[in-house]
Amino acid sequence: MTSPTLSAADHTAIDTVLQSTDRLLSENYPGDDGTRQPVHTVYVPADRFTETLVADWGAEALAALGAQGGIEALCTAMGLPAPLIDQVSGRVTAKLHSEPIEDLRLDFEDGYGLRPDAEEDSDTLRVADLVAATAKDGTSPPFIGIRFKSFEESTRARGLRTLDLFIARMMERGGLPEGLVLTLPKVSTAAQVEAMVYACEKLEQSHALPAGRLRFEVQVETPQLILAADGTVPVAKLLHVGNGRVSALHYGTYDYSASLEIAAAHQAMDHPAADFAKQVMQVAVAGTGVRLSDGSTNILPLGSDENIRSAWKLHSTLVQRSLERGYYQGWDLHPAQLPSRFAATYLFYRQGFGAAAARLRNYAHRLESTVLDEPATARALARFLQRGLLCGAVDPQDIEDEVRISAHQLAALAQTGLMPTVEENND
Secondary structure, three states: OOOOOOOHHHHHHHHHHOHHHHHHHHHHOOOOOOOOOOOEEEEEEHHHOOOOHHHHHHHHHHHHHHHOOOHHHHHHHOOOOHHHHHHHHHHHHHHHHHOOOOEEEEEOOOOOOOOOHHHHHHHHHHHHHHHHHHHHHOOOOOEEEEEOOOOOOOOHHHHHHHHHHHHHHHHHOOOOOOOEEEEEOOOOOHHHHHHHHHHHHHHHHHOOOOOOOOOEEEEEOOHHHOOOOOOOOHHHHHHHHOOOOEEEEEEOHHHHHHHOOOOHHHOOOOOHHHHHHHHHHHHHHOOOOOEEEOOOOOOOOOOOHHHHHHHHHHHHHHHHHHHHOOOOOEEEOOHHHHHHHHHHHHHHHHHHHHHHHHHHHHHHOOOOOOOOOOHHHHHHHHHHHHHHHHHOOOOHHHHHHHOOOOHHHHHHHHHHOOOOOHHHHOO
């Protein structure tokens, strides 16, 4: 009879050797938590924020569509076949009415510029008041926050002051909204992230906030973050010195391109230099639970009918390209970009829905299939469907009808790639 030969002491010795690895994987690579990620971030100069901004953007987006013949005209310009136009058009129109902005960033950096301290102080307090008011009355988007000035020497004090005033005023107005997002721009070293962690810790202590409540996005806009002077990759290091506070990495199309001396006419989301930086970012965040966002295109759908439709087609193509490469979020800069953002996003999930649903159904119910999927692939299939569900491209009934599982089971599959047991399903 064959018996194992490794003793209990051998197992203990191996466990001891791997303690640091176990701790690293557990603490630094927890994986995606399955919560909602917005499909876009809308950037607006902070002083232009009003209580009706979200509704105003939705109305302007719908008006832009109307002037071009409606959502069907946009879908046709994108080259969608008739069956997909039917699936996408109604959903996009409904989205522009109900939730035209998923994530709103009130910008005190490039979009705001350098102003007297008294003016920026005043705008900071006013913005905090409006964020609190819209959160209270339900007109705020699911995610909202500020981008303050960078921690480079020339703007560091101003950026910290704006952050400090904003948090203090929000606390005076009843506390921080659940979907609060803080954005740290122009990061070039991991030390700047460590400084932001220090600032967050101090602000939490000052306002009696739970430890870890303040998290922040890092904007990747400098080549020094991709490759440091010593040959290391700071964008990977900063995730692990962030003490769990780094929520996302956002690629900054134009600052990054300009820093590489790429001519203005060729600065774009699909430039090879952009792809390289974004692939490094993607490898760095793998398994950490940190989200990724692509940047923006500055080709706006304005002017002549030809320019508008050309810009919509370009934007939708870039959005689709990002989604195909695992970047599920991007930036929008103008209301007229919202129709192409949502049309391209919904097209991505509707096009892939049938095949993903069938494969996940076969996996979940152990049906015979020509494709043998493993838990890792099942997790990816479920997360794809879950993302489509969360943004409105897929309906809960679609999941029940085509996959024949509940939303709870879909969430469990998206987390682990395993179907929950009966006991887990009843929790």
